[in-house]
Amino acid sequence: MSRGRPDAAHPQVPFREAVSVWLRVAAQSFGGPAGQIAVMHRILVEEKKWISEERFLHALNYCMLLPGPEAQQLATYIGWLLHGTRGGLVAGSLFVLPGFLAILLLSVIYVLYSDTTIIGAIFFGLKAAVLIIVLEALSRISRRALKNNVMYGIAAAAFVLIFFFQVPFPYIILLAGALGYSGSQTRPDLFKGGGGHGSAKTDDDESQYVITRETAPAVQPSAGRALRVTTLGLLIWFIPLLVVGLTLSWQSVFVDQMVFFSKMAVVTFGGAYAVLSYVAQQAVEVYGWLAPGEMLTGLGFAETTPGPLIQVVQFVGFLGAYREAAPLSPMGAAVLSSVLVTWVTYVPCFLWIFLGAPYIEKLRGNQRLSGALTAITAAVVGVILNLSVWFALHTLFGKVVERHMGLLRLEIPVWGTLSLPTLALSLVAWVLLFRLKKSTFFTLGMTCGLGILFTIVLGLKP
Template identity: 45%
Template structure:
């Protein structure tokens, strides 16, 4: 028997069952190495869970991913929750989802405090001077990436253009843009379905890496089978997990307190994240910067930079928003600034991610009832098109504050423009890693500040 035949026999054997402890350690590791945004995070999970460990087959992995792509919220974190739930019941899903986020929360609380405490130092100012143009280029790349995939005909281009004008020139609230796009998609899907049939997420590859623990033909485990009682339990539990903290905040501090308002605002934001974190950032900006003034436009850009360079979902930038808001507004008084910020960051993380867990634990059994591909509906196709225009507005907003930091009449920052141009070339032409681009631009910014001074 030659080596190739031996390898084939080994591959055909299903891997041994995975203990809860082994899964726990993997999800903990994933929480610390999940860089690269949703694409990078999904790629890491595919390599580890499908190719190397064979905990789940390619088809079942993509089936779960297609469902997560339909949901508002961070799809990579939801995918981890789904696989954890499928393998080790409800607690398996909770552990997988929490560990995907928890390391990022701790890191961002620490970085947010360092930013507030030492952000005025020349070296820190220099680093962020270079990072801001890089962030502008990164958001522009996000608009291009989503647009190249979503805008497949003139109707969808028109939706994107109208959305850009609506939020840029008319300051239309992001939820209203999403609702109108969904309505257009619903009507358009009936009148001209071919123009709204371009969604679909990830196609189902038939590539096999050998027998998996959860294979194509593996029966759905008992806990993953749909039941009305199980659905009711999840819905009631989710309602209590939202009502108790929200009710407690209202009772302790009142409805107008910053903690209560953050809880309510980020609950709404969690339901607006169709299209990923970049799609909801304009909504967060409208509320956190424009309406509540929890932080400044410059701080919002800096927070996105920190979110890009830490593990975990990019939407974890909300932890930075929460920390800065709680700290600057002295939510617990002037003597407890760090504690106020840390509690705010934790609260906004809770209210942002709670719906994601409920979507998976409540909807997972329905998805497991069929292993057919799930397609984007026409309303979601239209929403994705609108999101492109919204993200382009975000890039425009960042670009203005980077290139004209003191306003139109105070001069053009040509050094920032050159750094932004270099970042655009690195991202678009040479396809460089986002973190590499941020690091190089940070060094360029620091050198430029030293040269100027």
């Protein structure tokens, strides 16, 4: 039934079969959004023939307009096409589950054993590689996003605003979106999208696929339906916050984390790297949930486990709650925080899909929305550059001094605290990724192995 068009008038993939396929997709969802989308395309379009190329890219373009991890939302959307709401819930949830369990296990190992020599050596190599991985992401995204001088200007302005003036990431996204929305009307040639994931092909003959014009959900958009979906989604999103506030404390770390990551869930345009600089700076400098180097460790965990890269927020929540556990035990608080942070990060993703899917045809080809997304993507390049510089300062140097001149903020490294072993490992990672074109997983494995060699065999310290 999964290959070709079934004989039934309204063909459907058996729900049990869909669950097994979504588990398979989730287990292979390494390599960030590009790799995850490629896995889904291979399995769902080419192998199973559940959805046509045109429909797949159409759905992807819609998900690219939304805040949140587009690969997870794409899985949710296709699950919704197959089996309605329960299909979307299962597909989107299973996409996250393997990464959640893996990062939970790694977080437990980190807090219990990071002081041991072998684990510390592994994390030493991990952080050095992640710095270069972020630079590689910056290079990849900038090639796609910066098509003209206006886009370069938006990227540069975004970097200056966030790095030197500490303008919050959400405001930068709103400013860029507004500029692109208005600019697309006066100079549409400058705000035309770069195509990101490729151009959709016309595929009028869907007869060989399971999802067709006749079998796709025929849900008519309406104000009444939108109100019902929005109300239910908001209740599911925020009831856990109410329960935690009433049963524990409104001043607890859990409430702070749920509110903070709820805000992040609505501004994560452009992928996880775009928002991670803001998350890192707030988590380290404002809330004190973790140290600068620990953010790199969490990012390394997310890079080497299946699922969306934004799952790194689970590690941030875990450490913050472990260190501010009252009135719970440290491990109990950390596990609870992992669940709550993951909840508020992904519930909005389901809301965006279930609310917006019926409007997808209206959004398709909208010039102003396309212009807004193009400008936001350019701003994301500047934000990721900020992330790269911030990580580099706090990874390569043992001490960074902050200076203020009015609204201007400067972070100045103390050159005498430069870690030569860390610099050496970062250079190895650069050669592997940029020159030899090795995979992220291979690069992380090599630098972790060298971290063990440097620390245990040679006696070097980061």
